[in-house]
Amino acid sequence: MINSSDVQTAIVADGAVPDNKTRRYDRQLRLWATSGQAAIEQARILVLSSSATSTSILKNLVLPGISHFTILDHSLVTPEDAGNNFFLEGPESIGKYRAQEAVRLLAELNEEVEGRADTRNFREFLLNGENNGVREWLSGYTIVIVHNLDKDLLETLSNILWHDDSFPPLVVVRSAGFLADFSIQFHEHTVIESHIETSPSLRIDNAFPALKEYALSLDLDNMDITDHGHIPYVVLLVRALEDWKKEHNNLQPKTYAEKQSFKSLVSSMKRKLDEENFEEAESQAYRCWTSSSVPSEIVSLFSDSRLSAPSASLPAFASFASLPPFFQLLKALQIFTERNGYLPLTSTLPDMRSSTEEYVRLQNLYKRRAEEEKAEVKNILIDELGGKVDDSMLDDFVKNTHRLKVLKGRKWGAFVHSNGGQLIASALETSPKQAATHLGLSALEDVLFKKGYSSLHGKAPAPQITIEELTEAAKATLPPGVTLPETEWNEVAGELMRAPTADLPNTAALLGGLVAQEVIKMITKQYVPVDGCCVVDLIETWTGII
Amino acid sequence: MISQSNGFATPHDWAGRYYHIDQILDASGPRTDPAFSAGDEVKDFLRNKAKILVIGAGGLGCEILANLALTGFKDIHVIDMDTIDISNLNRQFLFRQKDVGKPKAIVAAEFIMKRVPGVTVTPYFGKIQDKDEDYYMQFNLIICGLDSVEARRWINATLVNMVDGENPESLKPLIDGGTEGFKGQARVILPTITSCYECSLDMLNKQTAFPICTIANTPRLPEHCIEWASVLEWPRVHGEKKMDTDDPEHITWLYQTASKRAKEFNIEGVTWSLTQGVVKNIIPAIASTNAIIAASCCNEAFKIATSSAAYLNNYFMLIGTDGVYSYTFEHEKRADCPVCGGEAVDMSISSELPVEGLIDLLVEKQDIQIKKPSLSTANKQIYLQAPPQLEAATRPNLSKKVSELVPPGGEITVTASTLPFSLSLRITYT
Numbered sequence: 004m005i006n007s008s009d010v011q012t013a014i015v016a017d018g019a020v021p022d023n024k025t026r027r028y029d030r031q032l033r034l035w036a037t038s039g040q041a042a043i044e045q046a047r048i049l050v051l052s053s054s055a056t057s058t059s060i061l062k063n064l065v066l067p068g069i070s071h072f073t074i075l076d077h078s079l080v081t082p083e084d085a086g087n088n089f090f091l092e093g094p095e096s097i098g099k100y101r102a103q104e105a106v107r108l109l110a111e112l113n114e115e116v117e118g119r120a121d122t123r124n125f126r127e128f129l130l131n132g133e134n135n136g137v138r139e140w141l142s143g144y145t146i147v148i149v150h151n152l153d154k155d156l157l158e159t160l161s162n163i164l165w166h167d168d169s170f171p172p173l174v175v176v177r178s179a180g181f182l183a184d185f186s187i188q189f190h191e192h193t194v195i196e197s198h199i200e201t202s203p204s205l206r207i208d209n210a211f212p213a214l215k216e217y218a219l220s221l222d223l224d225n226m227d228i229t230d231h232g233h234i235p236y237v238v239l240l241v242r243a244l245e246d247w248k249k250e251h252n253n254l255q256p257k258t259y260a261e262k263q264s265f266k267s268l269v270s271s272m273k274r275k276l277d278e279e280n281f282e283e284a285e286s287q288a289y290r291c292w293t294s295s296s297v298p299s300e301i302v303s304l305f306s307d308s309r310l311s312a313p314s315a316s317l318p319a320f321a322s323f324a325s326l327p328p329f330f331q332l333l334k335a336l337q338i339f340t341e342r343n344g345y346l347p348l349t350s351t352l353p354d355m356r357s358s359t360e361e362y363v364r365l366q367n368l369y370k371r372r373a374e375e376e377k378a379e380v381k382n383i384l385i386d387e388l389g390g391k392v393d394d395s396m397l398d399d400f401v402k403n404t405h406r407l408k409v410l411k412g413r414k415w416g417a418f419v420h421s422n423g424g425q426l427i428a429s430a431l432e433t434s435p436k437q438a439a440t441h442l443g444l445s446a447l448e449d450v451l452f453k454k455g456y457s458s459l460h461g462k463a464p465a466p467q468i469t470i471e472e473l474t475e476a477a478k479a480t481l482p483p484g485v486t487l488p489e490t491e492w493n494e495v496a497g498e499l500m501r502a503p504t505a506d507l508p509n510t511a512a513l514l515g516g517l518v519a520q521e522v523i524k525m526i527t528k529q530y531v532p533v534d535g536c537c538v539v540d541l542i543e544t545w546t547g548i549i
Numbered sequence: 550m551i552s553q554s555n556g557f558a559t560p561h562d563w564a565g566r567y568y569h570i571d572q573i574l575d576a577s578g579p580r581t582d583p584a585f586s587a588g589d590e591v592k593d594f595l596r597n598k599a600k601i602l603v604i605g606a607g608g609l610g611c612e613i614l615a616n617l618a619l620t621g622f623k624d625i626h627v628i629d630m631d632t633i634d635i636s637n638l639n640r641q642f643l644f645r646q647k648d649v650g651k652p653k654a655i656v657a658a659e660f661i662m663k664r665v666p667g668v669t670v671t672p673y674f675g676k677i678q679d680k681d682e683d684y685y686m687q688f689n690l691i692i693c694g695l696d697s698v699e700a701r702r703w704i705n706a707t708l709v710n711m712v713d714g715e716n717p718e719s720l721k722p723l724i725d726g727g728t729e730g731f732k733g734q735a736r737v738i739l740p741t742i743t744s745c746y747e748c749s750l751d752m753l754n755k756q757t758a759f760p761i762c763t764i765a766n767t768p769r770l771p772e773h774c775i776e777w778a779s780v781l782e783w784p785r786v787h788g789e790k791k792m793d794t795d796d797p798e799h800i801t802w803l804y805q806t807a808s809k810r811a812k813e814f815n816i817e818g819v820t821w822s823l824t825q826g827v828v829k830n831i832i833p834a835i836a837s838t839n840a841i842i843a844a845s846c847c848n849e850a851f852k853i854a855t856s857s858a859a860y861l862n863n864y865f866m867l868i869g870t871d872g873v874y875s876y877t878f879e880h881e882k883r884a885d886c887p888v889c890g891g892e893a894v895d896m897s898i899s900s901e902l903p904v905e906g907l908i909d910l911l912v913e914k915q916d917i918q919i920k921k922p923s924l925s926t927a928n929k930q931i932y933l934q935a936p937p938q939l940e941a942a943t944r945p946n947l948s949k950k951v952s953e954l955v956p957p958g959g960e961i962t963v964t965a966s967t968l969p970f971s972l973s974l975r976i977t978y979t
Binding site: 019020021023025026027028029030031032033034055059062063066067068081082083085086087088089092093094097111112113114180181197198199200233354355357358359362363462463465493494497498501502503504505506507508509510511512513515516517519520521523530531532533534537541542543544545546548 | 563564565566567568569570572573576577578579580612615616619620635636638639640642645646664665666730731735767768769770797800801814815816821822825826831832833834835836837838839840841842843844845847848849851852858859860861865867869870871872873875877
């Protein structure tokens, strides 16, 4: 669902017919607004190789309008490349630098985007990185994407980029025939605008004073009957709950029977049979016993070690302001919730049966209270903690506290190697198809590398691989005693053996979409990127996460 | 294991062209149907015989055409009735600024033929309803990348109607894709065999409809003010002049009218962009989601055309807002589907309900959604929307109770000019 406030910010000059750029991007601005678009327009993307999969990914990033992309690839277009890549011009491209051809044809998609072909030999460049400034060069990019990169280069690259937070995330994409997987190497990713579809609490169970006062001030029995049918359900429920509590030792309805009798109470407040606002109140009655306390997913974010340091060792203010703004805000939020027992109020009200006047009145009550609570958060942040965060970020943060997200990433390969292989071992038990596919692609990478077959680009004849070679490579990565799930493994290995180096146009296009979607989520810091490794099987047509 | 042949090579093919795809076509995999015959025969069918129709040359269509051409389909047809708009350029990657205003089908076809040698794309700039069964009969497969429910229902019903038990060739697999923002779905429909588009009508997101009394009397949201401007004020001020939601001046008028009303009622949030979104019912759309869904549709087409692997049974849906979530399942046929089911739909209504009320129900009900329905029984016309004389003659029935016209357990046949099928309702009274 589109929130009208998102769309609101998508428009530049209020009232005027939007300019050409806004019109061009209209359908995506409705998803990520101008803030997301601004982030995209600053993004610099580096892609290693210009395979069909790589150019498909880039296509879906050039179209929405990234700032810059570089393709690092020194290979020349082969007849095999020219057959499966839409961003090469068939036989006319054969023999030319593949990166240059791809950049030329990709850049046509969007005049705002700058593309660059880098035809240095990246094997030499990466492996001799220390001497030629590869680190500095890589840190100039927002995100790095690789497709079917040779095993040794992938390890080198992932080590460099894992060094610390200042290096860009690495997206590792692998495919063979109908099977594929990808994952993103990053340290941490925080999301304020997650767009998760949970509504913020209206806090009916714990109405703020101005709302309670207003609800109690109404003379429901004697007011005009038309007005009576236009009181918003929020006000009715707050009133009914107060009435109920008076009769029940100040307690809310708890048991099923109590809840039913509360609903009857609401219904009995009708003065005419067909008052729809009361019917709405009855159906929304659950909000009276849905607690407005802080959701556990948000509480769990407070256990981050960076949050405990400053309050324990006050006045360590200097170090607090140097925390990433998200965590400064999170600390302020933690203090706010400890004092109040709830998250800051948001001013977005759902639509409900009501007269315009009553609805706008209610909206203003919420708006005023939300402003006060935001001021309290700001006060904690700045005056008590000595933090420093700009106001627009504070605004966004306070509006979205019910759906904040913090993702802890991992290094490429950690899944198979960490905990002595226990992670992959348990995945083989719980999700054998997904785990077998992931393991199969790793085994293939290994076997191809050992055979000296560079996966840089396809060239006939395709290498011959046996199921035994794949099985041996897979077993080598598993801890002792862990076995491969036979059926699933045979299905995966047989398929990899059939098409070990096939970059199929449909698989490439599908990965192009999936990976670009995730990259957009990383860049915009909106929506929630994949947490783990995404496995794709295009025979049965499914995706899974391990 | 690997053969270097290309089926029967055409002048445009070059050695190595199908290196990637031939790895699949030259050998079977563990999950390949035993009937698959690897090698020349399947390549020859794909590259020299198969004829495929793409409906829609928009967000999905552009992607579908490119994928089909690269996988080796050489005889592709495409239908689209739209021309290119600037707001298409963020995802419809076969179009450029200079193409704005030109027919999508024609520009897309030319682009593909220029980029992928040896492929013929035959465009038709017009409506799917312009074509008859003979036309649809010539294809082996049909892929839909449409944004209109109405058009999908039409092609679905047409293809189901075409199935002739005596002639296996008459069964045309239909692959349908759709997207909205970060979400989408792809499905395979084997007319009369699997569930069809009509069977799943109730899965569509319900469009938000604002009650007219809210719009007229108690607006609360900016959307209510915009609906007031377009539904009530436009006809009042402009009379017969039709509103064109593609005309920026019309949108500006609606925006200004809605803004005035919003100000009067102290409602915030009316913008030009929101106005346009509400009156055009704009669905957000991005390149990446279209790429995923189109690729999945084309992958099914490739598998069906070649038998190189099992195909989707029968519904794949993807939600990309929170991680990558997808769900693959078998959507079941509905026995009372008006298109492929054969059984009448049971409907229980109040014996007091007037015909008018029944018509409102048919428009609104999630699994029916028939706009402007005409109603008749075996021996009488209850209400007909056209021609004007019959409409006038049957209009008095609108205020009559259904129970006066149809006995309990009686059947009503519902038709609509936009749909090539009729719905049978078995009426009982409460």
